[in-house]
Amino acid sequence: MSDVLEFAGVSVVRGGKTLLDGVNWQVKEGERWVIMGPNGAGKTTLLQIASGRMHPTRGVAGILEEVLGAVDVFELRPRIGLASAALAGQIPEDETVLNVVLTASYGMTGRWREKYEKLDERRAFHLLHEWGMSTFMNRRFSSLSEGERKRVQIARALMTDPELLLLDEPAAGLDLAGREDLLFRLGELARDEEAPAMVLVTHHLEEVPTGFSHALLLRDGGVVASGPIEEVFTEEHLSTAFDLPLDLRREGGRYSATALRG
Numbered sequence: 278m279s280d281v282l283e284f285a286g287v288s289v290v291r292g293g294k295t296l297l298d299g300v301n302w303q304v305k306e307g308e309r310w311v312i313m314g315p316n317g318a319g320k321t322t323l324l325q326i327a328s329g330r331m332h333p334t335r336g337v338a339g340i341l342e343e344v345l346g347a348v349d350v351f352e353l354r355p356r357i358g359l360a361s362a363a364l365a366g367q368i369p370e371d372e373t374v375l376n377v378v379l380t381a382s383y384g385m386t387g388r389w390r391e392k393y394e395k396l397d398e399r400r401a402f403h404l405l406h407e408w409g410m411s412t413f414m415n416r417r418f419s420s421l422s423e424g425e426r427k428r429v430q431i432a433r434a435l436m437t438d439p440e441l442l443l444l445d446e447p448a449a450g451l452d453l454a455g456r457e458d459l460l461f462r463l464g465e466l467a468r469d470e471e472a473p474a475m476v477l478v479t480h481h482l483e484e485v486p487t488g489f490s491h492a493l494l495l496r497d498g499g500v501v502a503s504g505p506i507e508e509v510f511t512e513e514h515l516s517t518a519f520d521l522p523l524d525l526r527r528e529g530g531r532y533s534a535t536a537l538r539g
């Protein structure tokens with residue numbers, strides 16, 4: 278199995294503040310990672326580096342067997358699917374749902390553009406269908422509900438058939454039914470052997486889909502624990518990461534936690 282991500286001593290310093298502090302992290306093909314930690318722990322910053330959108334201040338970030346800083350990021354980025362609130366915020370008001378997915382492939386194809394357009398359109402439609410959104414394809418993205426937007430964003434992230442899929446808080450802002458629907462779909466994707474390596478950021482244990490194999494706990498930019506999910510998700514590790522004594526439960530492959538008081 279080759280390395281999808283290989284971070285060695287990755288630090289990010291901005292405005293005198295250390296956002297990531299010497300992170301060592303390896304993601305291999307087929308692995309499904311959850312990154313968890315409190316607000317401000319550095320989760321989004323870590324995804325920014327993993328997606329080739331930010332460079333480390335110190336350390337080496339290996340991405341898909343390339344080294345960030347020594348590779349053309351415009352060639353690297355189409356190999357990585359990213360869904361995040363920041364990216365969704367850049368979508369123009371009047372963009373149609375189909376175009377939101379379709380435009381992810383721009384820049385990858387130069388020659389034979391027209392031929393690719395048909396293929397791209399078919400792929401975009403197919404992805405929207407898989408994520409239960411094909412009947413919305415002519416709607417404006419801005420008119421969708423939060424849950425519908427999340428599914429379109431994931432379809433978009435998958436458009437280039439990426440080798441790595443990064444999801445920053447995909448279940449944020451969803452109601453209970455929307456969250457459960459999305460987690461079910463993400464669980465299915467996690468179990469699909471053809472699916473790319475996945476990294477999902479959340480700060481809620483309840484938002485971890487089944488089928489995820491590994492976890493990385495962050496606190497103040499540093500790694501609290503990292504490895505197979507059952508070894509990382511312990512009361513001790515989670516209590517340290519969130520600086521709160523926690524009671525951890527696991528049932529049917531899903532996790533939940535409540536604060537221990539007393």
Ligand SMILES: Nc1ncnc2c1ncn2[C@@H]1O[C@H](COP(=O)(O)OP(=O)(O)OP(=O)(O)O)[C@@H](O)[C@H]1O
Pocket residue numbers: 291292294296314315316317318319320321322323480
């Ligand atoms: N350009 C910057 N200059 C200074 N501090 C920054 C800068 N960008 C981010 N930060 C800080 O770095 C910390 C980590 O940010 P990051 O967005 O990675 O956290 P996060 O774990 O994703 O948090 P959340 O759960 O709230 O999304 C935060 O305290 C943030 O305010």
Ligand SMILES: [Mg+2]
Pocket residue numbers: 320321322
């Ligand atoms: Mg964040």
